[in-house]
Amino acid sequence: MGQPLQTYRKNNDVDRPASIVLFAATLLNTALAFSNSLLFPVNSTIASVAQLAITAAAIAVAVLRRPQLPLSFWIACACLGVFALLASIWNELNSKHYYDLMVIPIFIIFGSVIRQFPFKAFKLIIAAVGVICFLDAFLVGLYTTLFNPLSFFRNTRVWVSDQLASGSDEMGLYLGANRGGGSFFGFLTDHRIGGPFLEPLSLGYFAVVACMFFAVWFRHYPWQRAGAFAACLVLALLADSRVPSAMIILFFGLSCLQSHIRMAWSAWGPAIVLIAAFFFYMMSDGRLAESETPRRIAITFDVVTSTNIFELFSGALNVSRFGDSGILYLVYAATLPGMLLCLYLFSGVLSSTRLTPPILPLMASIYITTTALFGGAFLSIKTSALLGIMLGAASVGAVRSKLKARSMRKQPAPFSQPGYKPDLGAVGQQATN
Template sequence: MLAAQEAHDRFGGIVLAVATLMNFLLAVLNAHGVGMSNAKVTIVQIVITAVAAGLVYLRPPKLKVGFTWSLFALIGLLLLTSATQGFNAKCFYDMLVIPVFIMAGATLERFPVKILNQLMGVVVAVALVEMFMPSIYTAIANPLNYFTSTRSWIADAASSSGNSGGLYLGAMRAGGSQFSLADHRLGSVFLEPISLGYFALIASFAYNELYKHRPKFRLIAVGVCLFLSLAADSRIPTILILVSTLGTFVVRRPSPNFIWLVPVVIFMIALAFYLIGGSFLFGDLGERIAITFDGMAQTSLPAMLVGGVPESRIGDSGALYLIRCLGLVGAPFAIIAFAGAFSRHKASPAFVNIATAGYITVGALFGGAIFSIKTAALLGMVIGYAGMRPLALPPVEKPTRRRAVARGLQA
C-alpha cells in the first residue's frame, strides 16, 4: 500500500514536470524536423491534462463539498456563456485546467519536493545557457520558429518585424530592460519571459511554505526564484515575490478571510490608477490596466453578465477573458476558486491561498498567461496539496551529543 502511494506521488511529480516542460520539448522537436502546429500542441495539452485527471481517478481525493459545488458552478457558468455567446472550447479548457490540477494535487500523500527542485534546476540551467550562450539556446529550441508555427498572431507579428534572432518577439522590451541581467529577457524552458516570471512567483509561494521551518533552504530557494524573475525582466512577479515573502514574516498566521479581501483591494487600486490616468503615470503598465477597464466601460452591464465581451475588446486582458468565459459574476468567483478558497480545509495555512488570490488578480489585469498549463500545473498542484495537508517540511534535526553517542554505539 505504501509503495503504491509512493509510486502515485512520484507519477504526480512526473506529470507536473512534463506539463511544465511541454512547450520546450515540443520546441526542440519543432527545431529538429518534427513540425508543430497549434492543433498538435492543443492535443498534447489535452492529453497531459487528461493524465492529471487520471490521478484523481486512480486515487479519489477527499475534497470538500464546497469545491465540488464550485466546480459545478464553473461548468454551469461556462454553459451559460456558451448558450448566449456561442461555444468556445478554449474557454472550457482554460477555466478547468487549474481545478483539474488542484484535484490532482489533492491526491498526493507527499508533495514531490525532490522533483520540484530538479525541475527548478533544469529551468535555471536552461536560463543560464540562454543568458551566456543564446546562440546555442536558439539552435536547440528556436522559440521564434516554434511560436510562429503554433500561434498565427505571432507569425503575423514576426513577418512584419523582421526578427530573425530565434528568440520570442517579447524577449526585447521596448525602451530597454528594467533589470539588465542579460541582453534580452530570458524565457528558459518556457520560451517566453512572462511565463518564466510567473513560474518563479508560484514556486516562491511553494518554497516559502515548504521551507518555512528551514530558513537556509528557504533563503536559497526563494533567492533562485527571484533571480529567475529578474532574468525574465518581469516586473510584476518580481514585486510580488518580494511582497509575499516579506508578508510571511510580518503576518505569521494570516486570516483566511484575506483570500476574499485581497482581490477586491487589488482591483480597487487598479481602478484608482486607471481613473487618475494610469497610462500617463505608470507607462505601459498603466496602458495594460486600461485595456481591462476600457473594455468594461465600452460593454453594457447586461452583456457582461452573460459573457458578452467582444473579442476585439479583450486584447491582452485576462480579466476580460474571464468575463467572456464566465460572465461578470463568474470572473471574481473563479479567482477565489482557483486560489483554493473552496478546496482548503480550515486548519490549512492560508498563506499560499492568499498569495495565489493576489497573483491571479494581478495576472488577470496584465494578461492571459495565468491560464497556461506551463504555470497552471504547478499552481494547481500546490493549491490542491496544501488544502489537504501541511505543505511545510519538518525542521532539519540538529545532531545532539546524545544522538552522536547513540550512533557511535550502533556503529
C-alpha cells in the same frame, strides 16, 4: 490532535504519476521546442494533443483515487459550469474557453489525491530552469539552436506567424525578448530571458508560483527561505518582469509574518487587488501613459467603465474590445459572476481545509487576480499545473514546512493503511503548526 493526513518520507515511496505529470506539464513547451528545432516540425495540433494528454492523465489518476475535497469546491465547479453555459448563449465559446476554465481546478483535484508532493520532480524542474536560463543569458547561440523559441511559436501560434515574414525566425528569440522601450532591468542581460518557458512572462510567473511553495516549505528556515526567494527574484529580474518581481518581494514579506496570517484573509485578496488596480487606473493616464503597466491595466477598466450592466453580467462583450485582459476574457467565457468565482476557485480559497497553510491561498489569490489584469498567460499549463497541484496537495496536508516534514519521517503513512479515508475536518491539524 489527530494524525496528519499525508506525511513526507525520504524513502522510495515516490508518487510517480504526480512526478511525471508535474514534470511533463511544466516543461512541455521545452520538449516541444527542442523537437521542433532538432527532430521534427511541431504544429499547433501536436502541441494541443500533448497538452490534452497530460491533462487527461491527471484526470484519470484523480478519478481512480477518488478525490475528497470540500463541498464548497464542487459547488463552485458546478456553478462555474452553469455560468459558462449562460455565457455561451451570447458569446461564441470554443473548446479553448472551456479548457481554460477547467485547467486549474483539474490540477487542484489531481493535487488532492497525490500521496506526497513530488519534491524530487520539483527539484529537477528548478535545476532545468536554472541551466536553461543560463544558456539563454550567456550562450544565446546554443540556446536558440536547441530550442529556437521564435520558430516554435511561429509554428504553434497564429498571431506570431501573422507578424513574421518567411525566414524571419532566424534570430531565434521570442518576439517579446527585446522590449520596445528597452528593458527595465537591462543591466543584467541584453535581452529578456525566457529560459525553458521560451518567453519571459511565463518565467516570471513560474518564479512567483515557486516562491509560494518555498514560503511554506522553508517556513521554519528563514535563511533558506530568503535564499530561495532571492533565486526566484533573480529569475523574475532576468525575465524583466516587473509585476512578478513586485509580487515576489511582497510574498517574502508575507512569509515572514505567516504565523499571524488567518485563512479568512484570502477572501479579501481579489477584492483588494481589483480596488487598488482601479484607483491606480483612475490616477494614471491609462492607455496614454508612457509606462506599459498602466496601459495594460487600462485595457480592463476602459471596457468596464464603458460597458452597461447587462453586458458585464452576461459576458456579452465584443471580443475586439478587451484585447489582452484576463479579467475580461473570464467575463466573456463565464459572465461577471463567473469571473469573480474563478478568482476564488483558481486560488484555492474554495478548496482549502484546516490543513492548508493560510498563507498559500492568500498568495495565490493575489497572484491570480494580479496576473489576470495583464492577460490570460496565468492559465497556461506551464504554471497552472504547478499552482493547482500545490493547492490541491495543501488541502489534504501534503505540502508542509520542512521542519514538520522532518518530524514525520518515521510516522506510518496513513494513506498506505487498509481502509484509509481522509478526514478533511481533522480538528487542530494546521499545516502551519
